[in-house]
Amino acid sequence: MKIEQLYTRGLAEASYYIECNGEAAIIDPLRDPQPYLTLARKNKAKIRFILETHFHADFVSGHQELAEKTGATIVFGPTATPMYKAHVAKDGEILSLGDCSIRVMHTPGHSLESSTYLLIDNNGKDYAIFTGDTLFIDDVGRPDLVQRVKAEMTPDFLAGLLFDSLRNKIIPLADEVLVYPGHGAGSACGRKIGEMTFDTLGRQKQTNFALSQDITRDEFIRRVTENLAEPPAYYPFNILMNATGDIPDLEEVLKKGNRALSSKDFYLQWQAEDAVVIDTRQVADFQRQYIPGSLFIGLCDDFSSWVGNVVKDIRQPILLVTEKGRERESIIHLSRIGYHNIIGYLKEGVKGWSKDGFETAAVPVIGHQQYAGFTVKEPGLVILDLRTECEYKAHHLPQSINMPLESIPHKSGQLQKSRSYLLCCDSGYRATIAYSLLKLDGFQRVTCVEGDLTAVPVL
Known part of the structure; x- marks a missing residue:
């Protein structure tokens, strides 16, 4: 046995x-x-x-x-x-x-x-x-x-x-x-x-x-x-897919999604399909250079759960920006939880996108040493801690507000777009997802903290 x-x-x-x-x-x-x-x-x-x-x-x-x-x-x-x-x-x-x-x-x-x-x-x-x-x-x-x-x-x-x-x-x-x-x-x-x-x-x-x-x-x-x-x-x-059996063949999902698109074709598909662009690269790569309007959810152990938490429409057309060679892996992770409508990926990545004349941006990031000076220069700054309630209760900065990442899609309406926001978590991963979500929602003054700000006892 x-x-x-x-x-x-x-x-x-x-x-x-x-x-x-x-x-x-x-x-x-x-x-x-x-x-x-x-x-x-x-x-x-x-x-x-x-x-x-x-x-x-x-x-x-x-x-x-x-x-x-x-x-x-x-x-x-x-x-x-x-x-x-x-x-x-x-x-x-x-x-x-x-x-x-x-x-x-x-x-x-x-x-x-x-x-x-x-x-x-x-x-x-x-x-x-x-x-x-x-x-x-x-x-x-x-x-x-x-x-x-x-x-x-x-x-x-x-x-x-x-x-x-x-x-x-x-x-x-x-x-x-x-x-x-x-x-x-x-x-x-x-x-x-x-x-x-x-x-x-x-x-x-x-x-x-x-x-x-x-x-x-x-x-x-x-x-x-x-x-x-x-x-x-x-x-x-x-639940309904598993009960009805209305599940597309995995190879068909891969065939449809694993299509390399030039920057121009990627842009045209984005506009025509009203797609969401998911960037599955590492945190540092996204922060260094990303496509405005894209959503960061880096491939990691929790990738599937974060997609499920922040991309509400399972039928949403999806375009991918990935590390070279990880296109298929990204599609399989998405298909495991029923996100089957992947329509292609950016062939030459963000660097190719920029080289072809399309806009890119960088995530404003501060380190621990810059934190005190940054908060002094930004009166009325709101510090958002993106960790869970339990994590927040165990240790947090006194002036921070707890807003778990999974709540951002339906709680961002409670935030004022005229304010400045500093995003922190325990690694920068959740803060960067939140950054991309808030930017998609029209927030302009958003900054991420590098790494684990909550590990610093006094600032």
Whole structure:
């Protein structure tokens, strides 16, 4: 028996390859089928099942494309209504996998169809559970995401179902059973997910509040529904894509988006399509020289989540400015979360754009040593700290205002364009995204702080 966790840090998402005696099952695959095909080929195994724990909100599943390439059966748990060929299993149904087996356990709460898959070894012993978004390490899945698609599915109602699922299906399992969740720390599908990517159920019974025998149903519902952050705007679209199967082939998305455009053609497409230009280069490169009107979101572990937070229309035509050789990578990252309408990239980059006579600009940046003098020269200056509320509470400059980056698109209207703004975070990355957003919104007097201003104790 073999279990491999394929962890994607940008989405804090875990998919799984399970193999028993030459037969394999894939749990919650991402868009690109190649990693799963490579594993099966390497191990000379046949992929028989593609198991979906639920209709995902935070990424577009690769289940259909993988099924087409392998002939594997797509499996959902009870109450799922996929609009394509799939097997909707009964609660408790057993799937044979080589000399092992997998039991389908319906565990609604995060969503109505949410299910956990229990892997049973060749001796008939419960070995591991693959919990999707039902149970995380030190946390549980949010019960409010389905409401974005079905208004009648209130968080309180789903939280009650989740409480019952944990009590009736998960807690009775043996302590030595391994827990393999669908997400790790950083995912917006939970609130305070632990740093470990798997654990034993026994340890989770000791550390995870949701599995405590002392917590009441009412207290559980209160804890999992209070103070929930607004989820990224693309989540409802992904749920619908995964349910309807209306997902374009990845190769077609790449073919359409991976087109090199001259500066002139890039400009004409920008104007004709009313596209958003996303610059995925490094912070320093964007700050040194960028195209006015472009949006900075540099490729990094959190790229996908920041795109989802600040580009509200998932159907928006997108043009790319990238580091040379990272065009395909940028497109794949966007397609993972359903941004499929990429129409090309700037062939010669920003330098070519400038050489061809088009306008460029530089981001005004100050270092720590310049900060005190800068603030004195700018009466009425507003310092915006773009980090999360928790980060801000832990350490911040006394005169700064906390405005988490994800709130900028809908809170910038509260800012006065006549004022001057100084943007800071912990690296310059979030500040630079905010800079590009504010410039797009017509703010003129905006400056970024180089690096981590908040690390300076007194200025």
